[in-house]
Amino acid sequence: MSAAAHIIASDAEAIAVATALAAEITPGADERDRRHQHPLAQLQALGRSGLLGIIIPGELGGTGASFTTLAEVLRLLAAADASFAQVPQPHYVTLLAVLLAGTPEQQAFFAAEVLAGKRFGNALSERGTRTSMDYRTTIRRDPSGSWRINGTKFYCTGSISADWVPTYALDAERRLLLAYVPRNAAGLQVLDDWQAIGQRGTASGTVTLDDVQVPDAYVVALWRALEGPQIWNAFARFLHAALDVGIAEGALHAGATFLRTRTRPWSEAGVERASDEPHILLRYGQLATELAAATALLRRAGHLLDAAWRNTDADSAARASAAVAEAKAYAAETAVTIASEIFAACGTSAADESSGLGRHWRDARTHSIHDPVRWSHHSAGYYAVHGTFPRSRGHGGAAAAR
Amino acid sequence: MSAAVKLPQGDTAPVIASDAEAIAVATAYAAGIAPGAADRDRSGAHPFAELAALGASGLLGIRVPRGFGGADVSHVTVAEVFRILSAADPSIGQIPQNHFVFLEALRYVASPEQQRFFFAEVLRGARFGNAQTERGTKHAKAINTRLLPQPNGDYRVSGTKFYCTGALSAQWIPVLALDEHDQLVLAYVERHAEGVAVIDDWNGIGQRATASGTVTLADVAVPRARVVPHWRLFESPQIWTPIANLPHVAIDVGIAEAAFADALDFLRHRARPWYEAGYERAVDDPLTLERVGRLAGRLHAAHALLLDAARHLDAVPAAPDEATAAQASLLVGQAKAYAGDVAVEIGNDLFAIAGASAADAAHDLDRHWRNARTHTLHDPNRWRYHRFGDYVLNGRLPPNNRAN
Numbered sequence: 001m002s003a004a005a006h007i008i009a010s011d012a013e014a015i016a017v018a019t020a021l022a023a024e025i026t027p028g029a030d031e032r033d034r035r036h037q038h039p040l041a042q043l044q045a046l047g048r049s050g051l052l053g054i055i056i057p058g059e060l061g062g063t064g065a066s067f068t069t070l071a072e073v074l075r076l077l078a079a080a081d082a083s084f085a086q087v088p089q090p091h092y093v094t095l096l097a098v099l100l101a102g103t104p105e106q107q108a109f110f111a112a113e114v115l116a117g118k119r120f121g122n123a124l125s126e127r128g129t130r131t132s133m134d135y136r137t138t139i140r141r142d143p144s145g146s147w148r149i150n151g152t153k154f155y156c157t158g159s160i161s162a163d164w165v166p167t168y169a170l171d172a173e174r175r176l177l178l179a180y181v182p183r184n185a186a187g188l189q190v191l192d193d194w195q196a197i198g199q200r201g202t203a204s205g206t207v208t209l210d211d212v213q214v215p216d217a218y219v220v221a222l223w224r225a226l227e228g229p230q231i232w233n234a235f236a237r238f239l240h241a242a243l244d245v246g247i248a249e250g251a252l253h254a255g256a257t258f259l260r261t262r263t264r265p266w267s268e269a270g271v272e273r274a275s276d277e278p279h280i281l282l283r284y285g286q287l288a289t290e291l292a293a294a295t296a297l298l299r300r301a302g303h304l305l306d307a308a309w310r311n312t313d314a315d316s317a318a319r320a321s322a323a324v325a326e327a328k329a330y331a332a333e334t335a336v337t338i339a340s341e342i343f344a345a346c347g348t349s350a351a352d353e354s355s356g357l358g359r360h361w362r363d364a365r366t367h368s369i370h371d372p373v374r375w376s377h378h379s380a381g382y383y384a385v386h387g388t389f390p391r392s393r394g395h396g397g398a399a400a401a402r
Numbered sequence: 403m404s405a406a407v408k409l410p411q412g413d414t415a416p417v418i419a420s421d422a423e424a425i426a427v428a429t430a431y432a433a434g435i436a437p438g439a440a441d442r443d444r445s446g447a448h449p450f451a452e453l454a455a456l457g458a459s460g461l462l463g464i465r466v467p468r469g470f471g472g473a474d475v476s477h478v479t480v481a482e483v484f485r486i487l488s489a490a491d492p493s494i495g496q497i498p499q500n501h502f503v504f505l506e507a508l509r510y511v512a513s514p515e516q517q518r519f520f521f522a523e524v525l526r527g528a529r530f531g532n533a534q535t536e537r538g539t540k541h542a543k544a545i546n547t548r549l550l551p552q553p554n555g556d557y558r559v560s561g562t563k564f565y566c567t568g569a570l571s572a573q574w575i576p577v578l579a580l581d582e583h584d585q586l587v588l589a590y591v592e593r594h595a596e597g598v599a600v601i602d603d604w605n606g607i608g609q610r611a612t613a614s615g616t617v618t619l620a621d622v623a624v625p626r627a628r629v630v631p632h633w634r635l636f637e638s639p640q641i642w643t644p645i646a647n648l649p650h651v652a653i654d655v656g657i658a659e660a661a662f663a664d665a666l667d668f669l670r671h672r673a674r675p676w677y678e679a680g681y682e683r684a685v686d687d688p689l690t691l692e693r694v695g696r697l698a699g700r701l702h703a704a705h706a707l708l709l710d711a712a713r714h715l716d717a718v719p720a721a722p723d724e725a726t727a728a729q730a731s732l733l734v735g736q737a738k739a740y741a742g743d744v745a746v747e748i749g750n751d752l753f754a755i756a757g758a759s760a761a762d763a764a765h766d767l768d769r770h771w772r773n774a775r776t777h778t779l780h781d782p783n784r785w786r787y788h789r790f791g792d793y794v795l796n797g798r799l800p801p802n803n804r805a806n
Contacts, residue, residue: 276796293704296710326703377696379695380696385670
């Protein structure tokens with residue numbers, strides 16, 4: 001990828017750049033979805049835009065933008081093309097891991113990489129383990145003192161076109177390390193075998209690691225950062241919430257355009273236009289209000305997360321994590337509801353493949369099952385009742401974010 | 403203009419100086435009234451003593467403009483004050499809603515002399531009730547009450563009003579009427595003026611202590627100096643109506659908060675675990691926690707939408723254009739519809755969380771649902787959603803009137 005990335009100067013500029021990029025990628029979104037196409041050219045534009053480095057602090061040369069701003073960026077991009085917008089989600093999560101757990105040298109090195117437009121993919125999850133939080137991939141010292149990684153990963157969103165592939169692996173003491181593997185490292189292979197009903201362009205398929213060699217400089221001792229109160233897990237879920245809010249917004253607007261331009265009024269309504277039917281106006285107002293509620297919860301979570309990042313302790317981390325859980329569950333359910341309900345308003349012709357409206361529901365349905373909504377509600381309820389966040393969600397526990 | 407009215411507790415109230423002080427005073431006042439909320443709900447008795455204390459707290463004057471000696475707090479602060487009061491007792495929370503509405507009206511369309519007089523009254527602790535709505539007319543906004551001009555230039559008014567929340571214990575009752583030119587005016591009538599009768603015939607299933615019943619006006623003398631040209635509010639784009647609706651949103655958020663807190667309290671201290679769940683304590687039941695989390699999200703969303711709408715109102719310029727004013731109306735209306743739905747839902751779900759023993763009338767936990775169900779009928783939320791849908795789909799702005 002190009003090494004000439006723009007440096008974004010402020011939160012406001014980040015929003016402006018994202019707004020412009022969203023406008024640029026919107027027209028091709030339906031076509032890319034039909035062709036299951038990974039948005040390579042669009043991702044190159046993302047790299048050049050400078051958006052990949054906005055959460056890097058000023059002292060490392062970045063924008064130092066808030067998490068709230070980052071969520072706005074992802075929301076804007078997801079409203080345009082949710083597959084495209086999900087690709088940088090693991091980038092930001094693994095970038096924050098460097099900021100949280102990397103050595104000063106690692107932070108300086110990887111910040112410079114990202115500010116040059118380089119992007120992180122991911123090789124975190126694995127198929128076939130007892131639960132999705134269990135890992136078989138190993139990292140061991142070889143005789144030369146380097147590390148060697150062996151394993152097979154899935155759900156590796158964006159790795160096919162990334163510059164680095166951050167990989168979860170367990171060391172000999174079964175501690176979780178995060179190894180940043182160069183995309184072109186010998187023994188690393190990325191397969192384009194993602195065949196989902198939605199988020200088709202994310203290339204969220206298989207990565208295999210066959211005795212891949214990495215130096216100490218590329219390995220972050222993530223487990224240490226996860227021992228105490230932290231907001232890294234919440235940050236990852238927060239970005240998923242932003243994507244779901246964006247999907248909901250994209251669906252609502254696509255439905256509105258269809259309603260205004262294509263839908264015929266129902267015969268009993270006695271109006272000339274479907275968009276003047278009282279029942280449709282009521283329903284659309286309800287859906288728009290659900291979207292407003294999801295957006296408000298996302299911002300609330302963002303403010304609490306920003307505060308907890310500045311000053312992390314058990315209370316601030318738990319409060320922010322609960323707010324993120326509420327926002328994520330709400331956003332996921334809202335995205336699925338809106339993407340489905342626009343069909344009820346738009347009528348039979350909306351079910352034609354050519355309408356393009358199906359993409360929104362398929363994307364919402366696919367992305368919203370990243371992790372179960374029921375357990376997000378559960379953790380928010382746990383916090384409301386007990387005033388703490390469940391350890392199983394990664395607070396002083398071993399669970400790791402994706 | 404004539405002398406000030408007599409207040410129930412001395413004739414002064416402290417003047418609150420800042421937004422932060424308003425929140426602190428409201429929080430302390432709420433803590434004082436919360437323990438009696440269930441008893442007041444059961445008896446339905448109007449809370450005279452509590453309202454006298456509200457007048458004496460200084461909270462009634464927080465929106466008086468600075469030029470007249472008030473703190474002129476933000477709409478965000480007003481919203482928070484109503485939420486805090488209503489979480490403690492939404493009957494007491496609703497009673498000053500009209501007060502703030504008719505205090506706000508004075509900012510926009512009263513004469514400087516009327517402003518000086520009434521702002522001073524309010525800073526002393528006087529409260530406005532209301533006599534607006536009439537029963538039996540074609541729709542809720544249609545009225546028959548008229549001001550009859552007298553030879554000396556003053557007026558007399560006769561009529562019957564209903565839903566007169568708080569008039570029973572107010573010092574002043576703003577009466578909505580038509581003048582001789584068929585224009586809507588507000589006549590600020592003294593509560594104890596000759597010919598004014600306030601009947602405590604409110605028999606609602608909820609908001610029982612609001613005394614939202616009948617006011618009769620029998621040939622009541624109204625000096626011209628106390629008549630405010632309400633109609634002028636609607637001559638240009640205005641945010642008076644959304645400002646008037648904002649406390650309704652906050653009241654519903656407060657009710658939802660109280661119901662949620664009571665559900666958690668009951669769950670922690672009284673509810674038994676369901677035997678199939680395999681847990682020692684009800685608070686460990688995963689299905690209960692899932693439901694609690696779902697409601698927590700909706701409660702926090704309602705509060706966030708309330709604050710978003712209030713922030714928008716705070717940012718509106720003095721003479722807003724049509725789009726800015728309409729946006730305020732849409733945001734407040736949307737927040738109101740959502741908060742109403744959430745209050746009714748949590749008032750209802752409280753029992754599913756707390757379990758069978760919560761239905762014992764001794765706890766009076768049903769008052770939350772009764773309060774929510776009653777208060778949310780103030781105006782139909784389906785039309786709030788409808789307006790928002792019309793805006794999203796067609797870009798159509800709500801009309802400039804007393805509902806929007």
